[in-house]
Amino acid sequence: MTTPCPIIAISGGVGGAKLARGLASVVGASDLMVVANVGDDFEHLGLAICPDIDSLLYGLSERNDEARGWGRRDESWNFMAALAELNGSEAWFNLGDRDLAVHLERTRRLRAGESLSTITSDFARAFGIAARVLPVTDDRLSTIVVTDRGEMPFQQYFVAERCEPKVCDFRFEGAKEARVTPDVAESLRRGAGAIVVCPSNPFISVDPILAVPEFLNLLRGSAAPIVAVSPIVGGMALKGPAAKMLIERGRECSALGIARHYQGLIDGIVIDQVDEYLAEPIRALGIAVSVEATIMKTDSDKTNLARRTLAFSENIRQGKKAE
Amino acid sequence: MTTPCPIIAISGGVGGAKLARGLASVVGASDLMVVANVGDDFEHLGLAICPDIDSLLYGLSERNDEARGWGRRDESWNFMAALAELNGSEAWFNLGDRDLAVHLERTRRLRAGESLSTITSDFARAFGIAARVLPVTDDRLSTIVVTDRGEMPFQQYFVAERCEPKVCDFRFEGAKEARVTPDVAESLRRGAGAIVVCPSNPFISVDPILAVPEFLNLLRGSAAPIVAVSPIVGGMALKGPAAKMLIERGRECSALGIARHYQGLIDGIVIDQVDEYLAEPIRALGIAVSVEATIMKTDSDKTNLARRTLAFSENIRQGKKAE
Numbered sequence: 164m165t166t167p168c169p170i171i172a173i174s175g176g177v178g179g180a181k182l183a184r185g186l187a188s189v190v191g192a193s194d195l196m197v198v199a200n201v202g203d204d205f206e207h208l209g210l211a212i213c214p215d216i217d218s219l220l221y222g223l224s225e226r227n228d229e230a231r232g233w234g235r236r237d238e239s240w241n242f243m244a245a246l247a248e249l250n251g252s253e254a255w256f257n258l259g260d261r262d263l264a265v266h267l268e269r270t271r272r273l274r275a276g277e278s279l280s281t282i283t284s285d286f287a288r289a290f291g292i293a294a295r296v297l298p299v300t301d302d303r304l305s306t307i308v309v310t311d312r313g314e315m316p317f318q319q320y321f322v323a324e325r326c327e328p329k330v331c332d333f334r335f336e337g338a339k340e341a342r343v344t345p346d347v348a349e350s351l352r353r354g355a356g357a358i359v360v361c362p363s364n365p366f367i368s369v370d371p372i373l374a375v376p377e378f379l380n381l382l383r384g385s386a387a388p389i390v391a392v393s394p395i396v397g398g399m400a401l402k403g404p405a406a407k408m409l410i411e412r413g414r415e416c417s418a419l420g421i422a423r424h425y426q427g428l429i430d431g432i433v434i435d436q437v438d439e440y441l442a443e444p445i446r447a448l449g450i451a452v453s454v455e456a457t458i459m460k461t462d463s464d465k466t467n468l469a470r471r472t473l474a475f476s477e478n479i480r481q482g483k484k485a486e
Numbered sequence: 487m488t489t490p491c492p493i494i495a496i497s498g499g500v501g502g503a504k505l506a507r508g509l510a511s512v513v514g515a516s517d518l519m520v521v522a523n524v525g526d527d528f529e530h531l532g533l534a535i536c537p538d539i540d541s542l543l544y545g546l547s548e549r550n551d552e553a554r555g556w557g558r559r560d561e562s563w564n565f566m567a568a569l570a571e572l573n574g575s576e577a578w579f580n581l582g583d584r585d586l587a588v589h590l591e592r593t594r595r596l597r598a599g600e601s602l603s604t605i606t607s608d609f610a611r612a613f614g615i616a617a618r619v620l621p622v623t624d625d626r627l628s629t630i631v632v633t634d635r636g637e638m639p640f641q642q643y644f645v646a647e648r649c650e651p652k653v654c655d656f657r658f659e660g661a662k663e664a665r666v667t668p669d670v671a672e673s674l675r676r677g678a679g680a681i682v683v684c685p686s687n688p689f690i691s692v693d694p695i696l697a698v699p700e701f702l703n704l705l706r707g708s709a710a711p712i713v714a715v716s717p718i719v720g721g722m723a724l725k726g727p728a729a730k731m732l733i734e735r736g737r738e739c740s741a742l743g744i745a746r747h748y749q750g751l752i753d754g755i756v757i758d759q760v761d762e763y764l765a766e767p768i769r770a771l772g773i774a775v776s777v778e779a780t781i782m783k784t785d786s787d788k789t790n791l792a793r794r795t796l797a798f799s800e801n802i803r804q805g806k807k808a809e
Contacts, residue, residue, distance in 0.1 A: 209532075209594040241562045245587035249612050253591070260583035264568035267590075268576070271532040289572050 169356030170473070171347075171387075172197045175368020176215040177233055178394055178402055179361030180222025181459040185469030186359065187223060187294045188462070194356075195294040197223075198347055198378075200363070201279070202306030202335055202371030205318045207256050208246075210266040211273050214318075215368065216283055216298060217265055224290035232402065235261045255323050280344045299372045300341040306371050307334040317367060326404040330411045333366055338374035343381065351381040357476040358382060360391035362457065364405040365424045366412070373428070388430045388479040392472060393418040396435040396457060417441060422450050430479050433457060433472050451479055492679030493796070494670075494710075495520045498691020499538040500556055501717055501725055502684030503545025504782040508792030509682065510546060510617045511785070517679075518617040520546075521670055521701075523686070524602070525629030525658055525694030528641045530579050531569075533589040534596050537641075538691065539606055539621060540588055547613035555725065558584045578646050603667045622695045623664040629694050630657040640690060649727040653734045656689055661697035666704065674704040680799040681705060683714035685780065687728040688747045689735070696751070711753045711802040715795060716741040719758040719780060740764060745773050753802050756780060756795050774802055 170190050172183050174197050183197045200215045221227035221235055228236040238259035247254045258266065265286065272282045278301040287296045308320040310328035320326060363369055373379050382389060398417050400406040406416050414420040418434040422445040425432070431451035434441060435458065442452040453475035459465045493513050495506050497520050506520045523538045544550035544558055551559040561582035570577045581589065588609065595605045601624040610619045631643040633651035643649060686692055696702050705712060721740050723729040729739050737743040741757040745768040748755070754774035757764060758781070765775040776798035782788045 208590050209597060210590075235568075237564075239562050239564045239583060241560075241583040242565065242586050242590075245558075245584035246591060249587060249591045249609060253594075260562060260564040260586075261568035263565050263583075263586065264572060267531050267533075267565075268569060268572045271576075274532055286572060 170195045170359065171350060171355045171357070172359045172361055173363075173369060173372055174198065174215070174219060174361040175200045175363030176203075176218030177222065177227070179215075179363040179368065180219045180227070181465050182359070182361045182392060182469060182472070183219060183294070184223055184462070185459065185465030185467070186473070187292075188466045189469045189473060191293075196347065196350055197294060197296045198299050198344075198372060199283075199296060200368045200371050201298045201300065201304050202367065202374075203317050203321070204305070205316060207318070208253055208258075209270070210258075210263075211270045212256075212266050213269070213279070213283075213298070216279075216296065217262070219296050220265070220283075220286055220290055220292065223287070223292045223294060223296065226290065234259050238262065256318065280346065295346070297344050297347050299344060299347065299375055299378055301344055302341040303337045304341050304371060304375065305336040306367055307336055308367075309334060321367075321404075326407060330366075330408050332412075333370065335371045335374040338371065339376060341375045341377075343375060343377045348377070348381060351385055355385055355387040357473055357480075358385060358387050358389045359472060359476070360389065360425065360429065362392040362394035362401070364394060364400070364403055364408070365421060366405070366408045379428075382428065386483075388476045388483065389428060390431045390433065390472060390476045390479065391421065391425050391429045392433040392457060392468070393421045393435065393438070395421050395438075397437040401458065419444050422448055426450065430483075431475055433468070433475060451475070451482075493518045493682065494673060494678045494680070495682045495684055496686075496692060496695055497521065497538070497542060497684040498523045498686030499526075499541030500545065500550070502538075502686040502691065503542045503550070504788050505682070505684045505715060505792060505795070506542060506617070507546055507785070508782070508788030508790070509796070510615075511789045512792045512796060514616075519670065519673055520617055520619045521622050521667075521695060522606075522619060523691045523694050524621045524623065524627050525690065525697075526640050526644070527628070528639060530641070531576055531581075532593070533581075533586075534593045535579075535589050535641075536592070536602070536606075536621070539602075539619065540585070542619050543588070543606070543609055543613055543615065546610070546615045546617060546619065549613065557582050561585065579641065603669065618669070620667050620670050622666060622670065622698055622701055624667055625664040626660045627664050627694060627698070628659040629690055630659055631690075632657060644690075644727070649730060653689075653731050655735075656693065658694045658697040661694065662699060664698045664700075666698060666700045671700070671704060674708055678708055678710040680796060680803070681708060681710045681712040682795060682799070683712065683748065683752065685715040685717035685724070687717060687723070687726055687731070688744060689728070689731045702751075705751065709806075711799045711806065712751060713754045713756065713776075713795060713799045713802065714744065714748050714752045715756040715780060715791070716744045716758065716761070718744050718761075720760040724781065742767050745771055749773065753806075754798055756791070756798060774798070774805075 306317040309332040312328040409416040629640040632655040635651040732739040
């Protein structure tokens with residue numbers, strides 16, 4: 164069960180899943196462990212919903228809907244239509260008919276006392292995913308968005324409120340007490356070859372993972388280079404509210420803002436070609452920079468970015484050794 | 487909430503729902519209360535499934551699939567397909583994508599502490615059903631089939647084992663302690679105009695209802711005539727395992743067998759024209775007989791049978807008065 168995984172990717176949902184898919188093709192999926200955010204997880208209609216884990220499972224197994232940008236391909240929405248007849252107020256979160264199977268089966272197994280990591284591993288296997296996909300923790304960890312309209316659980320902010328309230332801060336409930344999933348801890352202790360922070364939202368996808376003190380300590384204790392891929396390209400987020408959040412938190416809405424956010428943790432950052440002018444200011448922070456085409460539309464985009472990110476990481480590792 | 491309902495129908499699922507629909511057209515839906523079997527209810531994948539209540543809700547609101555004979559019309563099966571990927575062994579019970587909405591919303595509300603009768607009433611309203619549909623009890627009542635292969639819960643016998651094991655007996659767990667749903671008890675106490683036992687399976691649809699002592703006492707204390715419609719026509723069940731069960735229980739597989747089953751409870755029985763030769767032997771039991779076309783294919787079949795059943799009941803009531 165606990166074979167060491169040379170490549171550890173830290174990921175949120177859709178954006179992270181794209182790079183994870185590229186990494187899986189480059190290194191051989193069985194050499195990849197993806198550590199997923201669980202801060203967005205919530206209960207809805209009595210179902211345990213794990214949006215980032217599911218995006219990873221769908222993305223890594225090509226079950227994702229590329230055009231829509233979330234959820235499963237060949238999805239149908241008859242459950243939602245029927246639910247709206249019975250309870251219109253609970254229909255704010257879209258649950259596709261196929262997607263429901265994952266939530267329902269996960270909920271059943273969690274209630275039976277199984278851990279989220281065991282269930283997620285089984286689902287990955289059932290979907291033919293050779294990479295390991297694991298939640299950072301099996302314990303409860305909930306992202307709370309502190310806004311100008313008060314505190315709210317992440318999904319309320321994200322889906323019901325459409326990210327409209329101004330963000331003042333984030334809290335990660337349960338993070339301090341959360342234990343790292345044993346296989347994740349084991350892999351980090353045995354020594355990873357590279358640690359990649361995927362181009363996910365730093366505040367709501369990566370920070371909840373880093374908020375687990377045991378995980379952060381394991382990262383800091385690892386000899387592997389830690390390399391991030393910027394989710395901000397040309398001052399804009401490719402998906403989701405990362406840009407809005409950077410601005411509202413008083414940060415620079417750029418790859419430099421991302422580099423500053425991770426300063427002290429990462430050894431290097433991959434930024435897009437349009438942001439090449441930011442390479443020098445980022446290097447001035449003591450962070451190595453690689454300038455690449457970072458927008459992933461096709462499978463070969465994903466593979467190329469993954470390959471270059473790993474090559475960059477290897478260069479840093481050689482440099483570290485030489486020091 | 488507790489207006490008296492002149493017509494009380496006792497019903498299982500699909501077959502009973504057909505007559506209930508006819509009764510609703512004849513008497514005006516708001517004068518009809520359908521008391522539903524809950525002995526088949528079970529938990530599957532963590533969902534509270536009530537097959538007979540759902541058949542009634544779908545049948546009374548024309549949401550049922552006439553051609554398939556069960557479930558919802560315009561149904562899709564993408565949830566099932568996706569579930570089978572994750573857990574093939576739990577896919578033995580068919581759950582349509584639209585049907586799921588009912589199970590999931592009911593489960594959510596039951597867990598929140600609401601009663602099955604409140605939830606069922608709300609669902610009926612949401613579906614535009616003016617008749618009242620109520621479980622005989624809000625308490626747990628489970629039909630256990632005693633077979634030559636051992637005891638098994640009803641759904642295991644019915645779906646997983648395809649009714650193959652030989653039936654030795656039935657047990658209705660919880661029936662003795664079950665309290666009758668308050669609105670049902672209230673309506674019976676205030677005085678019903680007629681009590682109709684729908685053409686449902688006597689052993690597994692009607693007997694579980696009658697197994698609730700409080701309900702049986704209320705029936706016996708009611709001045710209203712009790713009239714059954716035979717679910718056996720020409721020695722065959724129109725649907726389901728009623729004929730097989732009659733034979734295995736050593737009963738006559740005919741409308742006469744049905745009359746004997748209900749002897750002591752019913753005042754009259756409606757039998758099909760093909761069974762007219764059984765009218766005399768049934769009358770010899772002290773049960774009035776009405777011979778009608780009882781096969782309900784179209785809406786007008788349902789309405790006609792309902793009208794004639796109620797006229798028959800009214801005749802019995804007049805006769806009772808005259809006695």
